[in-house]
Amino acid sequence: MSSQEHEVELELRSGAWIEGGGVTSPRGFCAAGVAAGIKKEGLDLALVVSDREAAAAGMFTANLVRAAPVRWCERVVAGGRARAIVANSGNANACTGEAGERAAESMARLTAAALGADPDRVLVASTGVIGHPLPLSPLERGIPAAAAALSRDGAAAARAILTTDTRPKTAALAVEVGGRTVTLGGMVKGAGMIGPDLRLPHATMLAFLTTDAPVAPAALRDALRSAVDVTFNAITVDGDTSTNDTVLLLANGAAGGEELAAPADLALLRAALTALARRLALDVVRDGEGATRLIRIDVWGARDDADARRVAMTVANSPLVKTAFSAGEPNWGRILMAVGRSGAALDPDLVSVRVGGLLIVERGLGAGTDLDALRAEMSRPEAAVAIDLGIGAGSFTAWTCDLSEEYVRINAHYLT
Amino acid sequence: MSSQEHEVELELRSGAWIEGGGVTSPRGFCAAGVAAGIKKEGLDLALVVSDREAAAAGMFTANLVRAAPVRWCERVVAGGRARAIVANSGNANACTGEAGERAAESMARLTAAALGADPDRVLVASTGVIGHPLPLSPLERGIPAAAAALSRDGAAAARAILTTDTRPKTAALAVEVGGRTVTLGGMVKGAGMIGPDLRLPHATMLAFLTTDAPVAPAALRDALRSAVDVTFNAITVDGDTSTNDTVLLLANGAAGGEELAAPADLALLRAALTALARRLALDVVRDGEGATRLIRIDVWGARDDADARRVAMTVANSPLVKTAFSAGEPNWGRILMAVGRSGAALDPDLVSVRVGGLLIVERGLGAGTDLDALRAEMSRPEAAVAIDLGIGAGSFTAWTCDLSEEYVRINAHYLT
Numbered sequence: 001m002s003s004q005e006h007e008v009e010l011e012l013r014s015g016a017w018i019e020g021g022g023v024t025s026p027r028g029f030c031a032a033g034v035a036a037g038i039k040k041e042g043l044d045l046a047l048v049v050s051d052r053e054a055a056a057a058g059m060f061t062a063n064l065v066r067a068a069p070v071r072w073c074e075r076v077v078a079g080g081r082a083r084a085i086v087a088n089s090g091n092a093n094a095c096t097g098e099a100g101e102r103a104a105e106s107m108a109r110l111t112a113a114a115l116g117a118d119p120d121r122v123l124v125a126s127t128g129v130i131g132h133p134l135p136l137s138p139l140e141r142g143i144p145a146a147a148a149a150l151s152r153d154g155a156a157a158a159r160a161i162l163t164t165d166t167r168p169k170t171a172a173l174a175v176e177v178g179g180r181t182v183t184l185g186g187m188v189k190g191a192g193m194i195g196p197d198l199r200l201p202h203a204t205m206l207a208f209l210t211t212d213a214p215v216a217p218a219a220l221r222d223a224l225r226s227a228v229d230v231t232f233n234a235i236t237v238d239g240d241t242s243t244n245d246t247v248l249l250l251a252n253g254a255a256g257g258e259e260l261a262a263p264a265d266l267a268l269l270r271a272a273l274t275a276l277a278r279r280l281a282l283d284v285v286r287d288g289e290g291a292t293r294l295i296r297i298d299v300w301g302a303r304d305d306a307d308a309r310r311v312a313m314t315v316a317n318s319p320l321v322k323t324a325f326s327a328g329e330p331n332w333g334r335i336l337m338a339v340g341r342s343g344a345a346l347d348p349d350l351v352s353v354r355v356g357g358l359l360i361v362e363r364g365l366g367a368g369t370d371l372d373a374l375r376a377e378m379s380r381p382e383a384a385v386a387i388d389l390g391i392g393a394g395s396f397t398a399w400t401c402d403l404s405e406e407y408v409r410i411n412a413h414y415l416t
Numbered sequence: 417m418s419s420q421e422h423e424v425e426l427e428l429r430s431g432a433w434i435e436g437g438g439v440t441s442p443r444g445f446c447a448a449g450v451a452a453g454i455k456k457e458g459l460d461l462a463l464v465v466s467d468r469e470a471a472a473a474g475m476f477t478a479n480l481v482r483a484a485p486v487r488w489c490e491r492v493v494a495g496g497r498a499r500a501i502v503a504n505s506g507n508a509n510a511c512t513g514e515a516g517e518r519a520a521e522s523m524a525r526l527t528a529a530a531l532g533a534d535p536d537r538v539l540v541a542s543t544g545v546i547g548h549p550l551p552l553s554p555l556e557r558g559i560p561a562a563a564a565a566l567s568r569d570g571a572a573a574a575r576a577i578l579t580t581d582t583r584p585k586t587a588a589l590a591v592e593v594g595g596r597t598v599t600l601g602g603m604v605k606g607a608g609m610i611g612p613d614l615r616l617p618h619a620t621m622l623a624f625l626t627t628d629a630p631v632a633p634a635a636l637r638d639a640l641r642s643a644v645d646v647t648f649n650a651i652t653v654d655g656d657t658s659t660n661d662t663v664l665l666l667a668n669g670a671a672g673g674e675e676l677a678a679p680a681d682l683a684l685l686r687a688a689l690t691a692l693a694r695r696l697a698l699d700v701v702r703d704g705e706g707a708t709r710l711i712r713i714d715v716w717g718a719r720d721d722a723d724a725r726r727v728a729m730t731v732a733n734s735p736l737v738k739t740a741f742s743a744g745e746p747n748w749g750r751i752l753m754a755v756g757r758s759g760a761a762l763d764p765d766l767v768s769v770r771v772g773g774l775l776i777v778e779r780g781l782g783a784g785t786d787l788d789a790l791r792a793e794m795s796r797p798e799a800a801v802a803i804d805l806g807i808g809a810g811s812f813t814a815w816t817c818d819l820s821e822e823y824v825r826i827n828a829h830y831l832t
Contacts, residue, residue: 065756065764095752095764097781130749131782238735241757243749319654319735319819320827327828333546333659336511340481341657348481348511365513366547403735404828405821411736412743412820 008271011175017279018183021172022154023048025185026212028254032149033156036142038128038135039090043160045142048085048208049115049150054252056082056123057221059228061245067094068104069124070244076108076123077248080217083118085208085248086111086143087125087161088134089189094243095131103134110139114147125206125246127163127189158187161206164410165191169283175272178265182213182255184272188280191237191289205284207232207247209276213269214253215260223270224249231277234309235399237288238407239317249273285399290406293379294399295325298386302394307344311387312398314342322403328379330371332360339387350390356383363390424687427591433695434599437588438570439464441601442628444670448565449572452558454544454551455506459576461558464501464624465531465566470668472498472539473637475644477661483510484520485540486660492524492539493664496633499534501624501664502527502559503541503577504550505605510659511547519550526555530563541622541662543579543605574603577622580826581607585699591688594681598629598671600688604696607653607705621700623648623663625692629685630669631676639686640665647693650725651815653704654823655733665689701815706822709795710815711741714802718810723760727803728814730758738819744795746787748776755803766806772799779806 024031028051036045058077060070076082086107093100108122115122126134149156158168172185190205215223228247253259260266286294297315302308315321318338324331335353339346353361356377360369377383440447444467452461474493476486492498502523509516524538531538542550565572574584588601606621631639644663669675676682702710713731718724731737734754740747751769755762769777772793776785793799 063753063756064762065752065767092749095749095777095780095782129747130752131777133782240734240736240750240753243753243756318656319823320656323824323827326824329828331545333508333511334656336481336546337479337656337659340479340659346480351481361511361547364511366511366549403824405824407735408739408742408819408821408824411739412745 008175008268008275012173012275016173016175018172018174021185022158022170023185023187023208023210024152024154025172026183026210026254028052028212028252029210030150030152031154031157032146032151033160034142034146034149036088037138038088043156044088044090045146046087046157046160047111047146047150048157048210050083050250050252052252053081053083053121054250055215055217055220056080057217057224057249058123059224059247061242063241063243065095065243067092067126067244068096068100069093069126070246072104072108072124073246073248076120079120081121082123082250083121084111084115085123085125087206089161089163090128091126091132091134092128092130092244093126093134096133099133103136106136107139107143110143114144123248127161127206127244130243154187161187161189163189163191164289165189165287167287169280169287171276171279173272173276175268177213177268178257178260178262180255180257182211182269184209184211184276186210186276186280188284190284191287205232205245207280209247209249211251212254213251213260214255214257215251215269219260219266220249220251223266223273226270227274227277231274231281234397235281235285236313236316237285237401282399285401288401289410290404291401292404293325293402294382295401296382296384297398297400299389300395301389301391303345303392304394305396308394308396310344311339311342311389312396314338315385315387316398316400319403322400325378325383326402326404328375330374330378332374335385336361345391346389347391352388352390354386356380424591424684424691428589428691432589432591434588434590437601438574438586439601439603439624439626440568440570441588442599442626442670444468444628444668445626446566446568447570447573448562448567449576450558450562450565452504453554454504459572460504460506461562462503462573462576463527463562463566464573464626466499466666466668468668469497469499469537470666471631471633471636472496473633473640473665474539475640475663477658479657479659481511481659483508483542483660484512484516485509485542486662488520488524488540489662489664492536495536497537498539498666499537500527500531501539501541503622505577505579506544507542507548507550508544508546508660509542509550512549515549519552522552523555523559526559530560539664543577543622543660546659570603577603577605579605580705581605581703583703585696585703587692587695589688589692591684593629593684594673594676594678596671596673598627598685600625600627600692602626602692602696604700606700607703621648621661623696625663625665627667628670629667629676630671630673631667631685635676635682636665636667639682639689642686643690643693647690647697650813651697651701652729652732653701653817698815701817704817705826706820707817708820709741709818710798711817712798712800713814713816715805716811717805717807719761719808720810721812724810724812726760727755727758727805728812730754731801731803732814732816735819738816741794741799742818742820744791746790746794748790751801752777761807762805763807768804768806770802772796
């Protein structure tokens with residue numbers, strides 16, 4: 001961590017978070033959420049709009065089956081600029097063929113018409129059931145209604161993108177960068193079909209981030225990639241990578257001043273963006289389908305960071321580890337089992353494992369830990385596993401949730 | 417499939433399976449199962465013994481954290497010959513350090529002493545909780561008791577290796593090879609921590625196979641590898657690869673005659689072994705923790721067989737696909753999601769998917785299938801998914817089970 005990043009950490013601890021903030025906390029952004037009738041009931045259409053064209057960056061699912069809106073967004077962010085994001089819940093517009101492509105384009109066109117903008121500057125996202133045609137008439141009514149309802153209150157938009165989520169997830173913070181106050185905000189949805197793909201940096205849910213910082217598209221893209229890699233790409237609920245995963249970031253420069261270009265300023269922006277993305281990513285895990293606790297998995301002593309990530313994500317995705325945590329079952333052998341099958345270089349006789357404050361495995365050997373104490377550590381709302389491979393300097397931190405009967409109930413009856 | 421293999425398939429259909437058969441069906445094998453006191457109650461120690469030294473082959477977990485008995489067995493099978501298998505349930509003797517190595521060796525020594533055999537010719541296996549010392553006194557009492565109870569009835573041995581299994585799993589068959597009747601038998605345990613590792617051919621549970629065929633160790637090893645690759649290595653319950661997975665095969669030659677060496681004879685033996693291993697492997701999936709149905713996943717049209725295996729195993733391990741099947745939830749988009757994240761080469765617009773007799777996705781596009789009909793297909797005790805990638809000639813078949821609330825209940829309270 002650089003000294004600039006430390007500065008941001010300290011500032012965040014001393015209260016730069018904006019209570020109740022979200023995508024409209026940065027200057028020049030407004031939002032709306034309406035009930036367009038795509039879902040049987042409730043809010044299902046969100047708009048996030050900048051009052052001027054903004055630099056835009058995006059990261060998308062590595063799943064080769066990509067929804068139509070993902071393909072649309074990839075074209076828009078290649079241009080580096082956008083005015084608005086339109087998103088619906090209730091239908092993923094994935095596996096919908098040419099009609100799906102046309103539906104994604106219609107969402108952009110209807111939004112552009114309502115705002116007086118260029119359709120090629122409108123980002124589109126969808127989430128919900130896969131393989132059902134996205135009906136156009138709710139969009140034709142809903143998008144103009146949402147445009148008419150735009151305001152500085154981002155609450156309805158944050159609710160309109162939810163599916164199996166139990167609550168909206170937003171955050172915002174303000175930091176001093178290059179002599180001015182820069183604000184960053186965001187909203188996210190995601191509770192299931194949340195999993196990493198290790199081949200590429202990519203996003204794992206719908207996350208819309210905004211900032212009033214003045215920054216060029218290329219620098220924005222770099223900052224987003226670096227933040228996503230250790231936040232949205234370090235969490236899992238079920239390891240299933242969606243067809244629609246999308247993270248979008250708009251920077252409209254409304255904070256004023258010259259474009260940020262000094263390395264120190266960009267490092268500060270990146271640190272703030274990472275802090276924001278981490279808070280939103282952990283909220284996704286906390287709200288994971290059926291989740292009763294957040295589990296942090298720190299790995300160090302690996303051959304390299306990539307190996308540490310392999311170990312952390314294999315443990316984080318192990319059904320047996322996750323079910324053990326759901327009931328505080330002190331069956332710690334399952335953690336070692338997952339470490340061993342991760343594909344990372346390791347010497348079993350050098351591996352040590354802690355759960356919370358308890359040493360469980362010391363250099364490959366059970367430490368004879370009291371099982372009642374272990375049960376208590378595993379039952380915390382925020383549990384922690386630390387794994388030291390003892391062979392190198394690689395490290396990584398991942399977050400997961402437990403696997404409960406409720407996860408099965410939710411996913412066995414999603415459509416019904 | 418060669419003409420010899422077809423011959424075996426036909427023979428098996430016409431009744432070569434031995435009703436109620438198991439490891440003692442081949443000539444020259446006996447077995448016993450006793451309650452040694454490793455578990456709180458019930459049978460927990462099994463012996464399988466050949467009346468003469470047998471050719472031996474084994475395949476073991478690819479997990480880098482390997483239990484002491486696995487390391488012991490690797491040394492024994494390197495010698496190519498064995499007299500007996502001793503196995504306990506209730507304790508995996510994994511992550512138990514040097515004391516664990518000594519316990520595995522003691523199991524071999526006690527067995528050798530009871531049989532008048534060489535300890536280096538005794539194979540050892542353990543299954544149960546990881547990381548707890550394996551107590552020696554139950555073994556010191558139990559192994560001589562098991563040796564005294566050896567008989568041609570394999571039923572107690574098959575029960576003594578079970579953990580969360582709900583029933584013993586055995587099979588046997590007889591085929592004509594090289595002018596004589598050769599019998600093969602087997603028993604298997606496994607219901608959870610059943611997952612594939614794609615890096616190496618390897619086994620995924622405890623499976624003990626016997627035959628009275630006369631065959632050299634090298635040929636036996638080849639036959640075992642080829643059979644395991646499409647059977648035990650093609651099934652999954654939860655994708656978690658155990659520290660103790662072991663498949664052992666003993667061939668004692670009691671059927672008489674010269675060692676089998678002609679390619680046609682060895683092909684017949686391999687086909688019979690594959691049929692036996694498939695029957696036992698599918699029984700493991702049917703008895704998967706909390707499973708209510710067996711799901712067969714056929715993939716073809718892949719770039720190559722390795723890619724087809726990737727797709728089949730990714731679908732087979734997807735929590736969202738598996739939960740959908742637990743309630744017959746017709747959310748078929750999850751199958752495409754899993755195909756897309758498998759890492760296999762694919763063009764989404766060429767992918768077609770069938771569930772049972774129903775076409776669900778035709779060249780990347782939802783086929784508008786009736787959801788009630790799909791629900792019925794997904795609710796069959798033996799459901800089937802067929803995925804055509806449409807780009808090559810690679811194929812693979814995998815088997816999985818559904819993920820139910822009962823899986824979570826079982827694994828959240830394994831120790832308690």
